[in-house]
Amino acid sequence: MIVIRTPGGVSLRLRPRSLVVGATAALLALAVGVLAVGHGDYPMSPADVLRTLTGGGSPAEEFIVTELRLPRLVTGLAVGAALGLAGAVFQALVRNPLGSPDVLGFTQGAATGALVVVVLGGSSATLAGAAALGGIGTGLLIYLIAWRRGVHGYRLVLVGIGMWAILSGVNGYLLTRAPLMEAARAVLWLTGSLDGRDWSHAGPLLAALAVTVPVLLAAGPALRMTELGDDAASALGVSVPRLRLLLLAAAVLLVSLAAAAAGPVSFVALTAPHLARRLTRAPGTNLLPAAIVGALIVVTADQVALRVFPSQLPVGVVTGVLGGGYLVWLLATERRAGRL
Amino acid sequence: MSTSRLGGTGLRLAYDRRVVADELTVAVPDASFTVIIGPNACGKSTLLRALSRLLKPAAGAVLLDGADIHRQPARAVARTLGLLPQSPTAPDGIGVAELVARGRYPHQGLLRQWSREDERIVAESMAATGVADLADRLVDELSGGQRQRVWLAMALAQQTPLLLLDEPTTYLDIAHQIDLLDLCARLHEEQGRTLVAVLHDLNHAARYATHLIAMRGGRVVAAGEPREIVTAELVREVFGLPCRVIDDPETGTPLVVPAARARTGTVLS
Incomplete structure (x- = not known):
């Protein structure tokens, strides 16, 4: 633990290992990003990519980088960061390492919104908007049902899982009602994909991140206090119900807009916080490392999907396989260590 | 009459519609080691929750330094009033x-x-x-x-002048119970803090408390210095336990000795 103090009474407390892990993951994500931007029908070396990004490329390179490839990368980074952050918040909210938006029905709600548009027919912008609304609407519904003097972790899990089951059924029904071509498009969307993403996909999510990241980081210390239990946190001066509402709103917003941008990319929200905690070895909730690790996972998975598999594989398939594998490994090792 | 920074008047304490206590009035004397005792479900932990701002009274008000504790910001209260809950998680x-x-x-x-x-x-x-x-x-x-x-x-x-402890000795063996209570007594004497604890063991309460609040059925049956209020009649009234009260040979405080089982053979009337 490093402490920085200034004569003005300002004091900051930093954990060196978390700093190193965070910086390394961020650099890795950027490095993968440079490789990603260089990859495609018109290959570019990392040096060319960096030169173009700093304004020294030809007009053609400029167009390829900023209009074609950068939006996909930025969308991937933003989706990963949003899911990592939201996952860490949900796990803290429900005090359960399995508390992720995939399990609690929020992602299913976004899918329902999107599928309604698929069945009724609509542009991809409408689809994204409907996905966002579906996620936020589900969040609101779960909150209203689970609310009882502030949302209780336990109730949130049970209500969320119930909602997940209902919405899965609804989604299945909607898929059977969709025209065949549209159903194929819907299935692709449901896997989570970064194909053909432009700035209009990245924009809303970046805006949401710009608002929620400072709010969540400011709420971080209070969130850590709730790890001691509601009573202890209240005794330390945390307004627990108000904090819960704020956290839930921020996390639902992030998950919904991430789904709107790339579809429900599975397992990132579940895996990123665990991985971040293991790497930083810091107890409790670590929001920023979870966000950075989430971004790294999504851009890496997207590159793996693009390069290893000849037919374009949606990123959600890779995160699902990797995330699911990781989860099984986690459960197996925790069990062996006697912690589960 | 001693001064009191923390207390409540006309409190109705309830979980949803289940009323645990009504018309309850208590005062915690400053610089005291106050212990709340009573049988199970008498409302002692509920009272502590109300005093610590965790439970909002359905009627009446808990006053901290003369102002309604629920109208003060959580953080400000947390600098004056601390609480060790019954089962915090690490x-x-x-x-x-x-x-x-x-x-x-x-x-x-x-x-x-x-x-x-x-x-x-x-x-x-x-x-x-x-x-x-x-x-x-x-x-x-x-x-x-x-x-x-x-x-x-x-x-x-x-660093709060007032510290509330909800059954701090639960799950500890007898040696660690005494150890913890000795520690609390020392903190009370040396640091001049006001302590309020809910305890199960009447003899611990009588030995360590400077002020005792005895509750039954959501009412305060008696409040005062243990030497003055702990009598066989009070124990019978509060706990329904026939007993004798003698002087603790170690400290001179009241010591409750439950009566031997009646020879008539009835288990409990």
Whole structure:
């Protein structure tokens, strides 16, 4: 633990290992990003990519980088960061390492919104908007049902899982009602994909991140206090119900807009916080490392999907396989260590 | 009449529609070691929750320094009034010093995360509770008695003139119970803090409390110094237990000795 103090009474407390892990993951994500931007029908070396990004490329390179490839990368980074952050918040909210938006029905709600548009027919912008609304609407519904003097972790899990089951059924029904071509498009969307993403996909999510990241980081210390239990946190001066509402709103917003941008990319929200905690070895909730690790996972998975598999594989398939594998490994090792 | 910073008048305490206590009036004398006793479900823990701002009374008000505690900001209250809840949870993999440091939360801010004062007070709190040697250990590795001392250190680090303890001796064996209560008594005497504890054991309460509040069925049956109020009649009234009250040979405080089982053979009337 490093402490920085200034004569003005300002004091900051930093954990060196978390700093190193965070910086390394961020650099890795950027490095993968440079490789990603260089990859495609018109290959570019990392040096060319960096030169173009700093304004020294030809007009053609400029167009390829900023209009074609950068939006996909930025969308991937933003989706990963949003899911990592939201996952860490949900796990803290429900005090359960399995508390992720995939399990609690929020992602299913976004899918329902999107599928309604698929069945009724609509542009991809409408689809994204409907996905966002579906996620936020589900969040609101779960909150209203689970609310009882502030949302209780336990109730949130049970209500969320119930909602997940209902919405899965609804989604299945909607898929059977969709025209065949549209159903194929819907299935692709449901896997989570970064194909053909432009700035209009990245924009809303970046805006949401710009608002929620400072709010969540400011709420971080209070969130850590709730790890001691509601009573202890209240005794330390945390307004627990108000904090819960704020956290839930921020996390639902992030998950919904991430789904709107790339579809429900599975397992990132579940895996990123665990991985971040293991790497930083810091107890409790670590929001920023979870966000950075989430971004790294999504851009890496997207590159793996693009390069290893000849037919374009949606990123959600890779995160699902990797995330699911990781989860099984986690459960197996925790069990062996006697912690589960 | 002694002064009182914390108390409540005309309290109706209820969970949803289930009323636990009504028309309850209590006062915690300043600089006292107040202990609340009573049979199970008499409302003693509920009263402590109300006094600590965790439960909002359905009627009446808890007053802290003359103002309704629910109209004061949570953080401001947390700098005056501390609480050690019955079963707090330690996050996985947290160290002792780190847990104690969390007690400084109400005094910290985004740009004031760890002042020299924080550092000093955390060290002092660990020294006062005898856990300084454990500073680098993980909380998960500690015994029940050690863990309870660490939680007490965290509550002390909050540096509140008033400290509430909800059944702090539960799950501890008799030696650790006495150890913890001795520690509380010392903190009360040496640091001049007002302590309020809910205890199960009447004899512990009579030995350590300077002010006793005896409750039954959501009412205060008696309140005052243990020597003055603990009598066989009171114990019979509050707990329904026939007994004799003698002087504790160690401390001279009242000692409750339950009556031997009646020879008639009825188990309990």
